[in-house]
Amino acid sequence: MPFCVPQLFPLIFFAWIPLLWLEEKTINHHNPYLLFNYSFLSFLVWNILAYWWVGKAQITGVILIILINSLLLALIFWMISRSRKHLKIQILFPFLLIWLGFEYFDTWWDLAWPWLNLGNAFASAPKWVQWYEFTGTRGGSLWVILINIGLYSIIKNPKNRIALNSVRMILLIGIPLLYSVFLYHQKENVTGFKSFALIQPNLDPYTEKFIPEYEGKHFADFMTTADSVCSSHHPDFLFAPETVILTSIDENQPMQSSYYSRLLDLKKKYPKTKILIGTHSNIESASFNSALFLTDTIAPEFYHKTKLVPLFERVPFDKYLSFLKDYSLEIGGYQGTYSSKNYIDYFLSDSIALVPVVCFESIFGDYCAQRVPEMPGFLCMITNDGWWKTTPGYKHHFNFSRLRAIETRRDYIRVANNGISAYINSKGTIVAKTMWWEKSVLTGELKLIKEKTFYSEHGDYIGRVCLFIATLLLIFVKIRVTTQSNVTKRS
Numbered sequence: 001m002p003f004c005v006p007q008l009f010p011l012i013f014f015a016w017i018p019l020l021w022l023e024e025k026t027i028n029h030h031n032p033y034l035l036f037n038y039s040f041l042s043f044l045v046w047n048i049l050a051y052w053w054v055g056k057a058q059i060t061g062v063i064l065i066i067l068i069n070s071l072l073l074a075l076i077f078w079m080i081s082r083s084r085k086h087l088k089i090q091i092l093f094p095f096l097l098i099w100l101g102f103e104y105f106d107t108w109w110d111l112a113w114p115w116l117n118l119g120n121a122f123a124s125a126p127k128w129v130q131w132y133e134f135t136g137t138r139g140g141s142l143w144v145i146l147i148n149i150g151l152y153s154i155i156k157n158p159k160n161r162i163a164l165n166s167v168r169m170i171l172l173i174g175i176p177l178l179y180s181v182f183l184y185h186q187k188e189n190v191t192g193f194k195s196f197a198l199i200q201p202n203l204d205p206y207t208e209k210f211i212p213e214y215e216g217k218h219f220a221d222f223m224t225t226a227d228s229v230c231s232s233h234h235p236d237f238l239f240a241p242e243t244v245i246l247t248s249i250d251e252n253q254p255m256q257s258s259y260y261s262r263l264l265d266l267k268k269k270y271p272k273t274k275i276l277i278g279t280h281s282n283i284e285s286a287s288f289n290s291a292l293f294l295t296d297t298i299a300p301e302f303y304h305k306t307k308l309v310p311l312f313e314r315v316p317f318d319k320y321l322s323f324l325k326d327y328s329l330e331i332g333g334y335q336g337t338y339s340s341k342n343y344i345d346y347f348l349s350d351s352i353a354l355v356p357v358v359c360f361e362s363i364f365g366d367y368c369a370q371r372v373p374e375m376p377g378f379l380c381m382i383t384n385d386g387w388w389k390t391t392p393g394y395k396h397h398f399n400f401s402r403l404r405a406i407e408t409r410r411d412y413i414r415v416a417n418n419g420i421s422a423y424i425n426s427k428g429t430i431v432a433k434t435m436w437w438e439k440s441v442l443t444g445e446l447k448l449i450k451e452k453t454f455y456s457e458h459g460d461y462i463g464r465v466c467l468f469i470a471t472l473l474l475i476f477v478k479i480r481v482t483t484q485s486n487v488t489k490r491s
Helices: 006-013 017-026 034-056 059-087 092-105 118-122 137-156 162-184 212-233 258-269 322-327 359-363 365-369 392-408 454-458 461-490
Strands: 190-200 237-239 245-250 274-283 286-294 301-304 347-349 352-358 377-383 412-416 422-424 430-433 440-449
Touching: 006 118, 006 137, 006 392, 017 034, 017 059, 017 137, 034 059, 034 392, 059 092, 059 461, 092 137, 092 461, 118 137, 118 392, 137 162, 137 461, 190 212, 190 412, 212 237, 212 245, 212 258, 212 440, 237 377, 237 412, 245 258, 245 286, 258 274, 258 286, 274 352, 274 377, 286 352, 352 359, 359 365, 359 377, 359 392, 365 392, 365 454, 377 392, 377 440, 392 412, 392 422, 392 454, 422 440, 430 440
Parallel strands: 190 237, 237 274, 245 274, 352 377, 377 412
Antiparallel strands: 190 440, 274 286, 286 301, 347 352, 412 422, 422 430
8 A cells, every 4th residue: 555655654564464474374385385376466466556557658568567576576475485484484584685685686687676665665754764875775675574574473472572572663663763853854964056947848748749740849849948947047957857859869970960959059058057858869779768968068978778667668688588679568659679878877067966867767776876976966867757647656756756865865856747846855855846747947956965875885785685695595495495305205
């Protein structure tokens, strides 16, 4: 339910109890796959309720994603149960290692889809998890597992040291919350301020935005709005959403693009203003979903979206299964596999670091945080959330931005084609935002912060450690099972 109705996020503290009970009841069953079967049904329901709305854009894609993720999660939970049975230990140890290790693994392989990482359940409650600046969302997943197992132990043995166990649970829940309140009220170390303006064009992706014959008119409307905003507000930064320019710009010869030339004319007219805008670009045969940055220098800079949506923007394992490209799914007028090659982590102008985040990348806290340098700056996300219409999808995607702001302790500008665009401060608090499905302009002044957080410095260290130890653990379990099987056969 926390992934369907964000306000119900406290239920995540109880959510595992039915499966923990089921695991204990089936662990010695003669059918070793019974738990897998039941948990698959459970995870299937979870996945369907959590992102059925992806089907608004591509029904085939969402069916594949739901089935694949449900099978994977069921397999992980089954391996947790098998490990604790063969090692004859409590479930806590293998649960923490294998589940957290898998969550980290699910951020970098070709089918990466970390939407359901447990720590994301607190995306709508940033005041609860200010300590994500040290742990990222993996710390939230760790917290969830510990509380669920602790509560299940109390329910299972209500008369066993009830007072002591209750005190432990109060401390386990209370200490992180109190520390979060303390961090929330800490003063930010601000090194400067910069004015900004963002434009939310609000073009329907199904009937307007990706219709080729409308592109010229849409861009002309954008340029008119941009010219008006720059002449009225003279912002230091002007932001526009993902894929404002659909016709690909050749990065080696950008002046061949009339759209780029008109942007350059706008930049020359307002030399103070730096421009960040979403575009398609290419280098020879490689195509990119890009962020284009125009500064005082003549040469444009392109950041390429690296975390690509599996099945939609990238065919998984295309290096080894190239024939799958023939079955790629079409979305947004593009069918095939974008290249994920990238050459920069952030844009730099006047000693200010702007870290670009393109749409799906905002789900990857580790990837976003580790690109933040130790110099004054902020993050800017460009996206198009109109695919999901009026569903929970765009709301959840918006809330993930608040977690990224906390993890990096940087102000976060979010500019969308169809809401919600926003200015989010380094505490994850929404300072200003636009209305959903409404053409808007948002202006303001953002803060520049220099220091890197512990999480920005070290990345997802919890996930890396857990994945390494979990791999060794599963290898050991496999060896032990094989050895026991051979001994049984000989006897």
